[in-house]
Amino acid sequence: MSSEEKDLTEALAGLRAQVDVQDRSYKGHNYPVCFVGTEATEILAIGRSRSEAIQIGRKLLDLGYFHHVLKEHSFEDQYLFYRFKEDEGKVHGESARRDDGEAISWASRIFGSGSAHTDNMQSRSYIHLPDVASGPAASKEHVVPAPLDEHNARLLDNVRPASWIDPKPDSRYNLVVIGAGTGGLVAAAGSAGVGAKVALIEEWMMGGDCLNVGCVPSKAIIRSAHAVHEVRKAAELGVLGVNPANIKVHFGAVMNRMRQLRAEISHNDSASRFASDLGVDVYQGRATFTGRNSVEVNGKTLHFSAAVIATGATAAVPPIKGLKGTPYLTSDSLWNLTELPRRMAVIGAGSIGLECGQTFTRFGSQVTILARTSVMGKEDMDAAAALISQMKSEGVEFLDHCSIDEVMHCKSTGFMLKYTLKQASGEAKGGVLEVDAVLVAAGKVPNVHNLGLEAAGVNFDRQRGVLVNDKLQTSNRSIFAVGDVCTEYHFTHVADFMARMVIRNALFFGSGKMSSLLIPWVTYTDPEVAHVGLYEADLHQRKTPFQAFKVDFKDVDRAILDGVGGFVKILTAEKKDTILGATIVGPDAGNMISEVTVAMQAGMGLGSLASVIHPYPTQADSIRKCGDLYNKSRLTPLVKTVFNRFLAVRR
Template structure:
């Protein structure tokens, strides 16, 4: 018997160690499909047969498989003496990516890097730098300063990072040509990757920073969490008007630190949906953590590894636009990414920009107790319906927010003693000019977004782009390189998670199955989550006037809707139809529940259902959605012309 022979008396560990040492583990191909890091059943039986019969070798192999040392790559077979592919358990992580481990075998995590003693952290002593480098992360280079690390690095943010930016993540080895390479793991990229993998495509997903993108980390999720807290504060302050006594407005205090801690906890709770491990292990996607750079029309490089693809999707999103204001870059201003790191409420806050982000954050911080000034270079929420903007501005001004529209900031300075000084120049249309200095404690830049197109090697891939407008795509979302597509903020003016989601659905069909889905076919609603909310779908009056199309306006004010009266909620429903037709062209709703209400009109437009038909839909009483039905009633009444009314009167007279 040879020295390294396996005898029947030796345990499975010895059998495994010999198999691991002797069997040939490498990439295998069968019927055109690549199976990485596999060994063959018949070859493994040769190794295990030494010192025993073939049948005994097969029995030992099955015991190893049953004990979890290895498995069939498709989990369809026991261990057999055939040309079947098997993979060792520890090699599985090399295929899909894994988290490196400490010397004691514990997985490296952000918590283990931040809290090496495993003690419970306190918020007060845990502030992050603007960038970070984990020295034990061989495949994760130092992050650039454009990446805002969530702070404070408490247990919640550590849990968030462990999910969406795992410490020391080990990239898989590229194996053959991918059906699809997705660059960027925000909403558009994640939907594209998951949907494609779900129908059998071989997919690689590359993310330079945190999976989940803006929506999870610095957008929808954190903002709606604090908006909920701000709404609660406002309701308590207004309780006396509803007959709730014993609450003194001056006694109401906001624990801003607790508000932000709740946001961090809920964000971490939600983050498991976008976790790297979920996409790698559960969905079978090759997840790479690093910057992607195109090296050709069908190749991309990440962390020194070249990935070949049949199709690719660019979903790199956009970052906050920082206006070219003198002195601004030398001050510690806030953006839509860094504002969620605050642990103390700024007494005075200036918001530069009056779009959805500026309005939502401005109102929330005002309700928490900040003195808020919102500065707009042109008008407030310039893209929205003017009536809607007027209603929201009136409410926000009543809460104490100051608006400075048609105002340019010429210079910003900062000192620890005096805070921020904003030198402004204000020109009112048809009115006098004014200038001065605004002194505040914090400045939030909310002046729009700039698409992420730099340092990606787009030229090498023959992808045309503009640094301000983003990547150029056709109606099928193809770039100038027909093998490469784009979705989300990097290529559209509609910076909404739900738009990126449905763009991704189009791309899956177009990129993998020669589909003909068109961006122009999407009906896009959106909501600004102020209080009251502004919700819109379809065309505006300004659009119809510009096109020269005749239209009708049907508007119901909430002062005529019983439920809104009972709830003490202001707002309105405005629906536009084609002239002398009930074809719905667009709608705007202002109200506390406008975001939910707009979906009814969106469905009606999508289904070709006219406004007159909406009037025949029974709405529960009393609900604010009755405002939509009442608009339908107005349309039906508009058809009662004097001639028709005369005919009806004569007919009914004959019936008496």
């Protein structure tokens, strides 16, 4: 060992033994396990000049023995914070670091490299959790976003850091949240924001379905599909020179755009943001209740005053002969496609099946949607008819009242589906469908397995999920549930507002009730189908007298000019303007439904909507027109006679 190396070793040992390492704070931000540059300089200066001490400190930093907490400064004789390399493992809210000082990334854990790769990840779409992240083995396989390009690497480093450092548990938490989808994130952030001590546990990827495999990726590709459709119909609007036969979709570019946008958005749901910015103790691992007020994660026991179960739901896979073991797609794995299937079968005609079916048709796939009953059977009949007609005109094929008897797969020829159709006459008709890809979109089942719910005294059902009362409490009054795990309303905005309610009920003895929520929803096809309140079928079943006021877009100037179809239908109580429900079909129905929702929430009647000035020309003016129809309905023959006589006198 050279004399210089010996001096550095002795200086490091002296510094490590004498410097004060502790959590420090500056301008409201906490920096764990740090020492201060001025104190370190004083220790290194023993037997040396101060300038020599600074040079020794800089050499130790350059050799990687410690670093500035933000990596913005070399070693200085100033009030700056530094951290020893061996103390990195004690830091909460950061990823562990490699020997070279760089944070361990997702790509480096899988490929042994710090850079993102564009290798074919399709064959590695299913990777067991222990292979890619620290923590105990999960009970199931997780679909890893693929290909592992720069966008997916960025996504994963945000929502599933490759080597997250769990914090030291607090003695007791005000709230422990299990699941970091929309409901869990809102519950955690909102509770921490009002001063609660919060722990958030996520087994897989923060952001849940909405960010990773739901709303965000689906709306990204729906936008691309809409652009394709607009170009194809350009000639109808007088835009000449566009030959629909020459339009080509670069499916790889579409999916790359989706991955890029998803990665950009993912910071909002990132582990680092919730830990560092919001002050939430974030744990990566499987949560298991060990008692009525305790939960275990990664060998650590967390005690709580209240807890929220927000574990969501998983794509349901029907028990079809031959399906298990084949490379079918679900709403989890669909987003890993890099090549467009030439032919696709969609099993299920719910919102996911319809949105994806229309989107892939517009990209160029030959899509067949197989529905167990009627398509959109629970939706307004007029809305269902309008959407089905549009999708058929674009080339989507429907097989309704269809049972799938068997699925066979051959790597070279694709899938063969044997099915049976139930005819209107009651007779059955068999058939065979050959496709290159199968998307299973048959609904979801709640994630209630292996959570230790029995130990916590929480009642649950395998199909209905965690059972809650109107205040979202479980059978254990200290534990609540939100989102897909406990409700049939599988919508991001519903999970959001359920979480807001739980914050009040769990932390502040609130009395918010699920039954008080007025829930609108949208199917993001083209046209969009939006609804709030009750359907006509609901009112008939309840034997509630009502009136229906409908304005067709063929009578709305803006819709005529835009060349789009659709309608607004609003239901009111009989002889009253109290709005009971509404359905809107059109290209902007999802935005338009909010006006009706606000009116219902505020107790504003349909007659009053007629007096609200709407800009002309807009499609939303059709809502006002419904109000006009209601006001005209009040003009009974008797009232009209009275008005005629009164006005005759005034002439």
